[in-house]
Amino acid sequence: MRFAPQVKIPATYMRGGTSKGVFFKLDDLPAAAQLPGKIRDQILLRVIGSPDPYAKQIDGMGGASSSTSKTVILAKSTQPDHDVDYLFGQVSIDQPFVDWSGNCGNLTAAVGAFAISNGLVDASKIPENGICTVRIWQKNIEKTIIAHVPMAHGQVQETGDFELDGVTFPAAEVQIEFLDPADDGEEGGAMFPTGNVVDTLHVPDIGTFQATFINAGIPTIFLNAEEIGYIGTELQDAINGDAQALARFETIRAYGAKQMGLIQEIAEAEKRQHTPKIAFVSAPKSYVSSSGKQIQAEDTDLLVRALSMGKLHHAMMGTAAVAIGTAAAIPGTLVNLAAGGGEREAVRFGHPSGTLRVGAQALHENGQWQVKKALMSRSARVLMEGWVRVPAETLE
Structure with missing residues (x-):
């Protein structure tokens, strides 16, 4: 042959x-x-x-x-x-x-x-x-x-x-500007698809959690670390080595995707692994990054861990960083509250590999939040x- x-x-x-x-x-x-x-x-x-x-x-x-x-x-x-x-x-x-x-x-x-x-x-x-x-x-x-x-x-x-x-x-x-990063209302609704900065997410057989659903950079589900049994300083092995934890996150992600209007049936999430992302936030704490670098609590405004394609990311997805910056700029979101609340145009957050600064310019017009630009540096x-x-x- x-x-x-x-x-x-x-x-x-x-x-x-x-x-x-x-x-x-x-x-x-x-x-x-x-x-x-x-x-x-x-x-x-x-x-x-x-x-x-x-x-x-x-x-x-x-x-x-x-x-x-x-x-x-x-x-x-x-x-x-x-x-x-x-x-x-x-x-x-x-x-x-x-x-x-x-x-x-x-x-x-x-x-x-x-x-x-x-x-x-x-x-x-x-x-x-x-x-x-x-x-x-x-x-x-x-x-x-x-x-x-x-x-x-x-x-x-x-x-x-x-x-x-x-x-x-x-x-x-390389400086990157994401212009008008929030969803314009086509798939999954506006920046906050439910119209709320914080929602209640009920996941059968797992629990009920506070959640911020946001379409900015990439559709993202934010949870409080403490509500799902974490402290916010976890590194990859703590989650990626736990098959039950990964399955739990995927189930939560699927129900969040449905509540965001991104899917109609829970089973559809299996073929939509890239979006939405799921992340959990907490107030600043000291920890040692995956490279052995000491991150002090005062080095960050908040801590964020995010999963991508079913696994905890080793650092932070760029699009999720846009979502973090956007949500941090809007009072009352879980991200904003973890960072101490109030209005802000930039945050430095801790992730498994270290820290990252991201900025966003948010405006409240006609009863709705709008973000004109999110900024970050990469290479x-x-x-x-x-x-x-x-x-x-x-x-x-």
Whole structure:
């Protein structure tokens, strides 16, 4: 029996924030994958190495975690006053599907750099030295993001002294602005889909909890750590090594998704792993981060732990950080109360790998809260570029 040679596809492997992913230019994909559908998903699954019943992704580019099982497709923007269209696919590790329901805020930090280096930004907009402002259209959520990418000698500056907890080595700082990050009322309702900053969430056979449901950056369910049996300083092993705890979180997430209007039936949550996120908050406490760094209570305004794709994240998802900053800026949310209440435009929160500062500008107009902008700093770096290969039958 003869087997066809593998298909080569130009690709770049990049770190953005605390995530890694495989980046493609849309027009470099095989023709059948340049449109949404079965072939595109099959290719991305095979590139990453999914579905993998061993949950290791050995036969692919994935790193066996939600932070490293990611793909990005970029193209010159079709939107007025934008440079690049950014489409994100979260690849399931052990199931045969790609979740297109949300953005990746961490990989957003790499989008501008890739776009500049790959001819997706008009050369007239790129300075020899200084900052290149890249306007990104995030296709998953139909929002504008602005990346401020440092340039040196006509090239993207990747090295620098900016340190990001959760990333081992320093790099160049990339400032990111998420414009109008709250949902505009299409899927799942407005910024607060129930109309409340705090709701009661009843989960059969598990319990009843206070919850803040918010659509900002990414749909997120916030709970109080103490109500669900935690103190807020937990690291990954405390939760990811506990199968019962993970199952409990997933059940709570499913019922929260239904209350947010994101799904109609609880079973639908199984095929919607990327959104909503679920996180728990607490007041500041001292703890030792996963790298051994001592975090003092006075170093933070609050503590947040968040789960992604069924596991506790090793740091914090960028989109969830937008949700944290937004919720912190609005009096009365669980996030705001954990940070001490009142009005604020920025918070520094503690996560398993350290701390992160995020800002948000909230306004109360016509009886509703609006957030015009959320800001944070990240870094990005090309790790490898060339081609990925997939078996020919992947395109069938």
